[in-house]
Amino acid sequence: MKTAGWRCEVTSKYRRLARQLQGQIENGVWQPGDKLPSLRETVKQSGFSLMTVLNAYQLLESQGWILAQPQSGYRVAPCQHSPANLARPALHAAEAVDVNAFIFNVLQSGQQPDCVAFGSAFPDASLFPQEQLARSLGRVARHLTPDQQLVLPPGCAELRRAIARRYAARGMEVTPEEIVITSGALEALNLSLQTLTRPGDWVVVEAPAFYGALQAIERLQLKALAVPADVTAGLDLDALADALGRYPVKACWLMSHCQNPLGVSLGVQSRSRLLALLREHQVPLIEDDVYMELYDGERAPLPLRAQDPGVLHCSSFSKTLATGLRIGWVSAGKRAPDIQRLQLMSTLSTSAPMQLALADYLASHHYDRHLRTLRRVLQQRKQRFYEALCQLLPAQVRVDPGTGGYFLWLSLPESMDATRLYHLALAEGITIAPGRMFAAGEQFRHCFRLNVSLPWNARTEAAVGRLSVLIRALISGC
DSSP states (O other): OHHHHHHHHHHHHHHHHHHHHHHHHHTTSSOTTOBOOOHHHHHHHHOOOHHHHHHHHHHHHHTTSEEEETTTEEEEOOOTTSOOOTTSOOOEEESSOOOHHHHHHHHHHTTOTTSEETTOSSOOGGGSOHHHHHHHHHHHHHTOOGGGSOOOTTOOHHHHHHHHHHHHHTTOOOOGGGEEEESHHHHHHHHHHHHHOOTTOEEEEEESOOHHHHHHHHHTTOEEEEEEEETTTEEOHHHHHHHHHHSOEEEEEEOOSSOTTTOOOOOHHHHHHHHHHHHHTTOOEEEEOTTTTOOSSSSOOOOGGGTOTTSEEEEESTTTTOGGGOOEEEEOGGGHHHHHHHHHHHTOOOOHHHHHHHHHHHHTTOHHHHHHHHHHHHHHHHHHHHHHHHHHSOTTOEEEOOSSSSEEEEEOOTTOOHHHHHHHHHTTTEEOEEGGGGOSSSTTTTEEEEEOOSOOSHHHHHHHHHHHHHHHHHHHHO
8 A cells, every 4th residue: 555655646746747847838938949957957956856857757758748859858849739929928038148248348448538438337427425425435544443444244334224224214114134235236236136046047137127137147147037128117017927927937136216228117006016926926026226316306216125025125325426436235134144145255345444434424414415416417417418319310219218317218220230339439439338238139239328427518519419420320321
């Protein structure tokens, strides 16, 4: 009787695993021709024995779902069982992301000192309170004790308390213990992603997405699920629901406010539905909120972290105080210890003098006054550039101003390649951020992002004029 029971259990296990794999093939997780995980990988992932996994694969092979290939494992068969995907929203699933070399070259070219840096990701440095920050750094340096020269994770207690108080001013309960200080927001985002995933996992990003997310996915050997985002409504939540239902997603990296590069912000109902979808599928969210202080209007939008304490909320002071500070943070809740351990193994710590100087500056209460001025100037400059571009560019070019921030997103006719425009402009001392930087595929090759935080003067006016001439010439040559 015991033997019969054992056989029944084994049979149940391999058939259950086979049904699970079959369901993944039917739902498009595995496409015809895709190589399935090896037997040993599936043993490790599923917890089943090698014999159970082998039986499941052989059952699927006998049913025509997969094909065994000598010395190459198993691949999905050209299977007539798979339903058509015509009604599904357009997702871009990339098992391998390869964007780093192109992004590196674009960013390096933008370092030329004589360029008009419309391709930069950072606001005009002259808008930052450099003298006040220098005074804070000077005060800290004069009183720096030996035991303050290295601050291990989670970071300077004074700075974490100052950040927690800024959350509290928005009605959010975030304790200093949940906050980990990092070397800019990008480290916070990377550590968060690394905490939640393992190589080979699927991660949802937006399309187009901040290129740092694509670089992180490439570096960590993850798979990208690019969910479309619209310049008016933001993330396509129907497409997100489809992605979560079809793929074993382990994390989402999203921007709910002033999305880079589109500049769009999610509405109240969209935010609630987004969080409900993620809760339903038990998928953690990494919220990239580096533009949280650069909003339009009188009231700051609340981050998604305000509605769900499980969200890993990442931000920094690089877009509002000084790019070179490289001070960011993640409000990581219960995952804070995991992120601290990863940080200790990678960068060890964030600059202690910079953390202390920033805490000193925040204690002076100048920050909010500076932010009000910064937001007003950025809004004025964006409006000036937007009006000029609308006047100079042909009707075939769409200019989207977004909400808040300091970027404009431009769409050329779909037959055009903005990378070509990038090279032509660079030859004349003008940089732009071509659409290829923001996607693993080619769907935004005709788009580009402009940084319009620069002052409107004779130099930038001439650069905008020259850029419009290049665009007109490209369109007429199509």
